[in-house]
Amino acid sequence: MAHANPPVAIVMGSRSDWPTMKHAADALDRLGVAWEARVVSAHRTPKRLWDFAQGAAEAGFKVIIAGAGGAAHLPGMVASMTPLPVLGVPVQSKALSGLDSLLSIVQMPGGVPVATLAIGEAGAKNAGILAGQILALNDPELTGRLTAFIEAQAEAVHETVED
Numbered sequence: 001m002a003h004a005n006p007p008v009a010i011v012m013g014s015r016s017d018w019p020t021m022k023h024a025a026d027a028l029d030r031l032g033v034a035w036e037a038r039v040v041s042a043h044r045t046p047k048r049l050w051d052f053a054q055g056a057a058e059a060g061f062k063v064i065i066a067g068a069g070g071a072a073h074l075p076g077m078v079a080s081m082t083p084l085p086v087l088g089v090p091v092q093s094k095a096l097s098g099l100d101s102l103l104s105i106v107q108m109p110g111g112v113p114v115a116t117l118a119i120g121e122a123g124a125k126n127a128g129i130l131a132g133q134i135l136a137l138n139d140p141e142l143t144g145r146l147t148a149f150i151e152a153q154a155e156a157v158h159e160t161v162e163d
Contacts, residue, residue, distance in 0.1 A: 005060035006034035027128025053081035072104035
């Protein structure tokens, strides 16, 4: 969602992470929350990482969703350099099906929190919803959209196994 000063940054270590991280963007779109996506590799573009994390709050971001696979250092490195909440999404890796990513993100030392979501698409979707919930603390209209989203989910669940 294009917006002058989007409140949510979605960052990932590689373009190949976008098919997963797009689910965060889709959830934010559904809630009417603007976002910006960037590729910021902890290992290959450390200066870009430093510049992004150091300037994220000043740029107007309120929440950062960071997705990474494999060694998955991006969410923790971002969290170590910003006061903003960071939501970590483990991207499913080929080698260990995302378990490596999950453990890399969730095992942060005390004092450097990263809210870690599920591996893959479900985690990315939930990161988008969670970012919306965080922003809704100060936005009654967004709270209304979240409530409508929750109600629509409930209505979509059938009560019986028959059609």
